[in-house]
Amino acid sequence: MTDNSIQNFSKGERLLPYASLFQTDHESQQLPIFVNRVHESFDLVMHAHDFIEICMVTEGTGFHYIGDDQMPVSRGDLFFIPVGISHVFRPSSTAKGRSLIMYNCIFTTGQLDKLLQAVYADPQISDLLSELNKAGQWLHVRDRNEEGQQLFHKLHDEFTSRKPGFTANLCATTIELLIMVYRRWLEKSQPQTMQQQQPTPSASASMQQIVEQIDANCTAELHVADMAAQLGISERHFQRGFKKATGMTFLDYVQSARIDLSCKLLLRTDARISEIAVQVGYQDMKFFNELFKKKTGVTPRQYRLSPK
Structure with a gap:
């Protein structure tokens, strides 16, 4: 300087x-x-x-x-x-x-x-x-x-x-x-420029973009109303279209994306389980543990210790 x-x-x-x-x-x-x-x-x-x-x-x-x-x-x-x-x-x-x-x-x-x-x-x-x-x-x-x-x-x-x-x-x-x-x-x-580098989207491009947005920002606060507004449709219409496109409800998809991310963090980092829970968007450890077991069949600790 x-x-x-x-x-x-x-x-x-x-x-x-x-x-x-x-x-x-x-x-x-x-x-x-x-x-x-x-x-x-x-x-x-x-x-x-x-x-x-x-x-x-x-x-x-x-x-x-x-x-x-x-x-x-x-x-x-x-x-x-x-x-x-x-x-x-x-x-x-x-x-x-x-x-x-x-x-x-x-x-x-x-x-x-x-x-x-x-x-x-x-x-x-x-x-x-x-x-x-x-x-x-x-x-x-x-x-x-x-x-x-x-x-x-x-x-x-x-x-x-x-x-x-x-x-x-x-x-x-x-x-x-x-x-x-x-x-x-x-x-x-x-x-x-970045879009031109991506593969040509399918007919359901708008909903696909929403799915990609969730995948990229699953730890943020995501609301159906915001997503529906992006597509210019009602929340009810959005929920039906989302489940048709993904086979899952909006909430279930977000939760699954967060648990998938927590699985990666459990294996790739030495962070405490409580820290990982916060990183993926959950302050309530009891809820996180129950959700994790529901999605994976094991607790976060068991997942980290299991051979991969």
């Missing part, structure tokens, strides 16, 4: 340098990537930094004040924040005690260039991310299929456990995260 950028800060703002993220551990200060998991509060003032930050909301709701913008945020909101952008997250005062929890992946501009060069990244990816950083333009996308959640969990585990080879894994997983951000941006900014 230039001196001018620092001088442009208003009263109450602060600059966070990359070195300030580490404590006195000299070895840690040499790490190419910093990762943390934080409970956002009202303590941190509006700030900018001399590094690039990719951050994602994993629990709770709140607001993101960034530049001159303010937006509500919830689980799955992901941001690419370049050098010099002033921002801060605040928990929602109506969250009834639920924390606003974030994961952050942080690295310098030089490290971004090294990561992209190391894997011979497509020029489009390198150009977009580099230009965003140079122009001071932030990016907002949404997680899909828990891909971002899993990548951040892996990053945090590697950063905190310091297992042999963890530095290489940090870099490799950050590259995956950067590519995911690019793909979500492409889907958001060029939907027609």
Whole structure:
């Protein structure tokens, strides 16, 4: 960041340098990537930094004040924040005690260039991310299929456990995260281009798109009224058409999609069962356990321990 950028800060703002993220551990200060998991509060003032930050909301709701913008945020909101952008997250005062929890992946501009060069990244990816950083333009996308959640969990585990080879894994997983951000941006900014890359839809394309939307966002709050409104039909008509297209009711399909996702998380992660329940959209552990057994025939613990 230039001196001018620092001088442009208003009263109450602060600059966070990359070195300030580490404590006195000299070895840690040499790490190419910093990762943390934080409970956002009202303590941190509006700030900018001399590094690039990719951050994602994993629990709770709140607001993101960034530049001159303010937006509500919830689980799955992901941001690419370049050098010099002033921002801060605040928990929602109506969250009834639920924390606003974030994961952050942080690295310098030089490290971004090294990561992209190391894997011979497509020029489009390198150009977009580099230009965003140079122009001071932030990016907002949404997680899909828990891909971002899993990548951040892996990053945090590697950063905190310091297992042999963890530095290489940090870099490799950050590259995956950067590519995911690019793909979500492409889907958001060029939907027609992305649609052209998909197979030709069937005659029931509208309902099929709804099914794909549920598959991609099964952990979100999904309502029949919203889905029916997208198709311009009544809820009753939607329910009949949905069951005809899938063989299941809307509620049963959403529940099955969530249980399928929880099965993957049970096998692919070391997260506690209670954490996985929350990740897939269930706060009530008793209900989650009963639903899981109803769908799979075994408890979540038995599923995790069973040979696959």
